[in-house]
Amino acid sequence: MGRTPKDSITIADVARAAEVSRATVSRVMNGRLNVAPDIVARVRAAADRLNYRPSDLARSLSLGTTNMVALLVPDLGNPLFQQILRGITSASAAAGYRVLVAESDEDPDAEASIAIEARRRCDALIMVSPRLDEPSLLELLPQVQPVMLVNRQGPPEVSSVLVDYGRAVRMVVDHLVALGHRRLVFLAGPAASASNTLRLRALDVAEREITGLEIVRLDCGRSIEDGYGAVDRVLAARGTAVVAFNDLVAFGLLARLNEVGVAVPDELSVTGMDDIGLARFAVPSLTTVRVPQRDLGELAWRRLHAAITGADGEGDVPDLALHVRASTGPKPGRGSEVGQTLGGGRGEG
Amino acid sequence: MGRTPKDSITIADVARAAEVSRATVSRVMNGRLNVAPDIVARVRAAADRLNYRPSDLARSLSLGTTNMVALLVPDLGNPLFQQILRGITSASAAAGYRVLVAESDEDPDAEASIAIEARRRCDALIMVSPRLDEPSLLELLPQVQPVMLVNRQGPPEVSSVLVDYGRAVRMVVDHLVALGHRRLVFLAGPAASASNTLRLRALDVAEREITGLEIVRLDCGRSIEDGYGAVDRVLAARGTAVVAFNDLVAFGLLARLNEVGVAVPDELSVTGMDDIGLARFAVPSLTTVRVPQRDLGELAWRRLHAAITGADGEGDVPDLALHVRASTGPKPGRGSEVGQTLGGGRGEG
DNA sequence: TCAGGTCTGGAAACCGGTTTCCGTTAGGAT
DNA sequence: ATCCTAACGGAAACCGGTTTCCAGACCTGA
Numbered sequence A, B: 001m002g003r004t005p006k007d008s009i010t011i012a013d014v015a016r017a018a019e020v021s022r023a024t025v026s027r028v029m030n031g032r033l034n035v036a037p038d039i040v041a042r043v044r045a046a047a048d049r050l051n052y053r054p055s056d057l058a059r060s061l062s063l064g065t066t067n068m069v070a071l072l073v074p075d076l077g078n079p080l081f082q083q084i085l086r087g088i089t090s091a092s093a094a095a096g097y098r099v100l101v102a103e104s105d106e107d108p109d110a111e112a113s114i115a116i117e118a119r120r121r122c123d124a125l126i127m128v129s130p131r132l133d134e135p136s137l138l139e140l141l142p143q144v145q146p147v148m149l150v151n152r153q154g155p156p157e158v159s160s161v162l163v164d165y166g167r168a169v170r171m172v173v174d175h176l177v178a179l180g181h182r183r184l185v186f187l188a189g190p191a192a193s194a195s196n197t198l199r200l201r202a203l204d205v206a207e208r209e210i211t212g213l214e215i216v217r218l219d220c221g222r223s224i225e226d227g228y229g230a231v232d233r234v235l236a237a238r239g240t241a242v243v244a245f246n247d248l249v250a251f252g253l254l255a256r257l258n259e260v261g262v263a264v265p266d267e268l269s270v271t272g273m274d275d276i277g278l279a280r281f282a283v284p285s286l287t288t289v290r291v292p293q294r295d296l297g298e299l300a301w302r303r304l305h306a307a308i309t310g311a312d313g314e315g316d317v318p319d320l321a322l323h324v325r326a327s328t329g330p331k332p333g334r335g336s337e338v339g340q341t342l343g344g345g346r347g348e349g
Numbered sequence C: 001t002c003a004g005g006t007c008t009g010g011a012a013a014c015c016g017g018t019t020t021c022c023g024t025t026a027g028g029a030t
Numbered sequence D: 001a002t003c004c005t006a007a008c009g010g011a012a013a014c015c016g017g018t019t020t021c022c023a024g025a026c027c028t029g030a
Helices: A011-018 A022-029 A037-050 A056-063 A079-094 A108-120 A134-144 A165-178 A194-209 A224-229 A231-236 A247-260 A293-309 B011-018 B022-029 B037-050 B056-063 B079-094 B108-120 B134-144 B165-178 B194-209 B224-229 B231-237 B247-260 B293-309
Strands: A068-073 A098-103 A124-128 A147-150 A183-188 A214-219 A241-244 A269-271 A288-290 A321-323 B068-073 B098-103 B124-128 B147-150 B183-188 B214-219 B241-244 B269-271 B288-290 B321-323
Touching: A011 A022, A011 A037, A022 A037, A056 B056, A068 A079, A068 A108, A079 A098, A079 A124, A079 A293, A079 B098, A098 A108, A098 B079, A108 A124, A108 A134, A124 A293, A147 A293, A165 A194, A165 A241, A165 A269, A165 A288, A165 A321, A183 A194, A194 A214, A224 A231, A224 A247, A231 A247, A241 A247, A247 A269, B011 B022, B011 B037, B022 B037, B068 B079, B068 B108, B079 B098, B079 B124, B079 B293, B098 B108, B108 B124, B108 B134, B124 B293, B147 B293, B165 B194, B165 B241, B165 B269, B165 B288, B165 B321, B183 B194, B183 B231, B194 B214, B214 B231, B224 B247, B231 B247, B241 B247, B247 B269
Parallel strands: A068 A098, A068 A124, A124 A147, A183 A214, A183 A241, A241 A269, B068 B098, B068 B124, B124 B147, B183 B214, B183 B241, B241 B269
Antiparallel strands: A098 B098, A288 A321, B288 B321
């Protein structure tokens, strides 16, 4: 039992003050209809006078619903996850829900227990890009229902919001190939990332389908620092264009290339992925694929909410779009074998 | 009462399975000592077999503590607030707490009700840079105790974590003055922002103290887009250096200056504020003042936690540090009147 | 005037835990 | 063998709400 002396005023206090039962106070507070107007007024007056606020905790326990949704992300420092958080926060707030955030710090082992723990306090769970291996994930999911996966495929009975990173990376590759590039360098992300696997698979396909295309795969990471630190290996790989795992990596790469004096895109083209807010403000502005990040969060929420309330979740993952900006250009060395002129400004392709 | 058929297993189920009372199960689950070893084993076995998880809700109600802390920020899209969120999340997770996030969307009117609502579900509240006017804030604070303010001064009885933005902006000004600049342009942030007021006041003081110093104040904003869009007015103001409200504004400014062909820092010096992760990867890398953002969140949590548990919150706001990078240089036009050479690399000032 | 239906609002059970209080039992001391 | 005490664990109260169930008041129609 609480050791607290209970400073807060409870429904019993209001009932006493209004000279009615606790049940009646509850009815009034929740707008149940069968209460006489004068009693309603009396209760409201008492509640106002005492500045009464019903305990959400007690309500939740009694109602069996918390109006909270848990969100688990690998890394709160990543703009992609931040935007998803924003999307979920604002969309769910509209339905009276609040978001509880948890971060696994990219640690696959910690993920399961954090997920369970966070889920216990909420009505549902959204896991973004879980790094958990497949068996563990399959074992975890039933325990945290209702659950929604973002950027990770689960079993059929678990719904998910998926970005087709395979297609996204292929858009980038096709763009670069059209510019004449034939030897690309791919900077890979975390090995545990499912979306990284999607990218790699798409690259395999592209390499088979496009004759003459070579792709050098380098382990890199997901952060600016990773991109910044990869420059030497990138240059050693002697490609004419770099496909970075995401915009952050591309950002770090660009910064370092600028320092060592490699001209982008004249000597080397660079592409990102996600189109985080900063991408169009990079120098040069970054060619990337727009992944509608906030929308992703909103969609995840909508589907989850629909699943909770029994409705069906309308809406679909918004389309990807290649945004051609100033960081990509024709393959250097040869003339203008490419028929099109690339806008150097901040065109929104 | 819950309409749910109660699929979840409760302490009563475990008690029945282990043939003990609910009280004993509770004692075992919480490691109370006065339980015989064989009974402990029996209860544990039953709990494991049933895969029992105590309801956090019921625990919280009974214990009177939720182990959750609410965080209210004006804008989840801002890296500064994101980092503070990270700091709070990781620091509080270590103490078994979870963070509930709420966003006011820069709407002062919504802030009070959101704060109250979020606070009700948690043990405490952290408000970052509240945009609420002074009277409303003073009225709100007593209702949401225990509460912690970040980047906003409250009444003496409400503790807060404050960054001395006045001093920070002065560091920047002094740096620019030392480089020979005498006519500065300040890009102001949101009017409702207390930290913006601190900056403005410090600029007044600087203008009085430093003879020959002129500062042109322009309304701008807090986002990249705001900075990007301010370039024309900045150039029209004919200063030799720009003090941006924060790094984001500086970023937008730099991007546009690069487009219109204004050389930084040769023709115009630019400074930011906060030192967000991207600042040193800007082109040119951005001179700014490092505000230890994560530390801010951690400190806010530590103080709050101390206040809750009765201990005293050790630790102080970490120091500010000017990071001189490549976006600032001597006043253009005249020779090297400044004795020092500025490192063009990514020196960590 | 009386039977029957409709409103109202109180008593009590319930959500799922924790803790106080107390009775029982076992063990040690005398 | 008897008494005292410590250890153990069950019954019940409690946290602060919501909801079912039911009794009484009131109104209506015959």
